[in-house]
Amino acid sequence: MKNFKIALSSADAANESSPILLTGSICENLKTAGTIGYDAIEIHLRENDDIRYEDIIKTGEQNKVKIASIVTGRLAVQRKISLTDASERNASIAYKGVLKYIDIAARFNTDIIIGWIRGKRLTQSRDAYEALLAEKIKKLETYAQAKNVRVFVEAINRYEINTMNTAEEIMHWIEKYKLVNTYVHLDTFHMNIEEADISKAIELCGKKLGYIHFADSNRYYPGAGHIDFESILKSLDKIEYDGYLSVECLPFPERTIAASKALKTLKNIIDQ
Numbered sequence: 001m002k003n004f005k006i007a008l009s010s011a012d013a014a015n016e017s018s019p020i021l022l023t024g025s026i027c028e029n030l031k032t033a034g035t036i037g038y039d040a041i042e043i044h045l046r047e048n049d050d051i052r053y054e055d056i057i058k059t060g061e062q063n064k065v066k067i068a069s070i071v072t073g074r075l076a077v078q079r080k081i082s083l084t085d086a087s088e089r090n091a092s093i094a095y096k097g098v099l100k101y102i103d104i105a106a107r108f109n110t111d112i113i114i115g116w117i118r119g120k121r122l123t124q125s126r127d128a129y130e131a132l133l134a135e136k137i138k139k140l141e142t143y144a145q146a147k148n149v150r151v152f153v154e155a156i157n158r159y160e161i162n163t164m165n166t167a168e169e170i171m172h173w174i175e176k177y178k179l180v181n182t183y184v185h186l187d188t189f190h191m192n193i194e195e196a197d198i199s200k201a202i203e204l205c206g207k208k209l210g211y212i213h214f215a216d217s218n219r220y221y222p223g224a225g226h227i228d229f230e231s232i233l234k235s236l237d238k239i240e241y242d243g244y245l246s247v248e249c250l251p252f253p254e255r256t257i258a259a260s261k262a263l264k265t266l267k268n269i270i271d272q
């Protein structure tokens with residue numbers, strides 16, 4: 001099987017109910033990820049954080065650990081706003097915030113994740129929500145493309161967001177609105193709830209799959225629940241997926257133990 005690149009989630013701080021493994025400064029997290037054996041970290045941060053680019057790029061190079069993606073979720077969670085917010089003022093703050101995340105991703109030569117920041121469907125029809133989101137993402141993806149940054153839109157389960165929960169829905173939306181620099185972002189935890197057939201969902205995305213989060217059915221590390229990761233990796237191999245497998249799971253029983261166990265589960269399958 002292909003030697004996939006493996007990443008894990010990181011932030012400066014996170015509580016135990018967030019699916020974030022490494023906590024600390026970005027430089028500390030790059031070092032820890034390298035010591036455990038990961039290829040990259042994904043970074044959950046605020047768009048206006050003070051970022052020491054030179055130090056981080058140097059530390060990444062020294063430890064041979066890359067930045068897999070920049071995650072926008074904190075802007076949504078901390079400010080309680082979204083790109084499709086009922087308040088135009090909030091939608092505009094969210095939009096400008098995502099532009100800043102794209103600037104950060106460009107400095108690190110990586111891509112951005114659009115998860116909760118896309119917002120819930122309110123009183124409008126499904127079509128109206130999708131058209132509104134597409135209008136925002138179209139402008140964002142053009143801005144990002146000029147900076148060589150791709151946009152990954154995540155399919156999230158129904159208990160967290162009330163629309164675009166499956167791979168097929170995101171694919172359909174991307175195709176309908178002819179989004180060229182926007183890709184499907186899957187998450188095995190959400191897929192276990194939403195997809196009738198996880199492998200078929202991956203294969204449906206094909207080259208439009210940009211990114212995938214890994215957690216088990218209970219959102220603990222892969223190997224702690226009942227998801228069949230072997231068939232998932234086989235499907236990713238089949239579509240010649242060349243992005244990251246990014247571990248985004250709860251820090252159970254402890255952050256670095258979960259990180260090591262996740263890596264072991266995935267490597268054992270890859271090395272078979």
Ligand code: LER
Pocket residue numbers: 073114115116154156160187213248
């Ligand atoms: C949310 O459950 C999730 O999976 C994150 O990646 C949100 O952006």
Ligand code: MN
Pocket residue numbers: 154186187213248
């Ligand atoms: Mn996720």
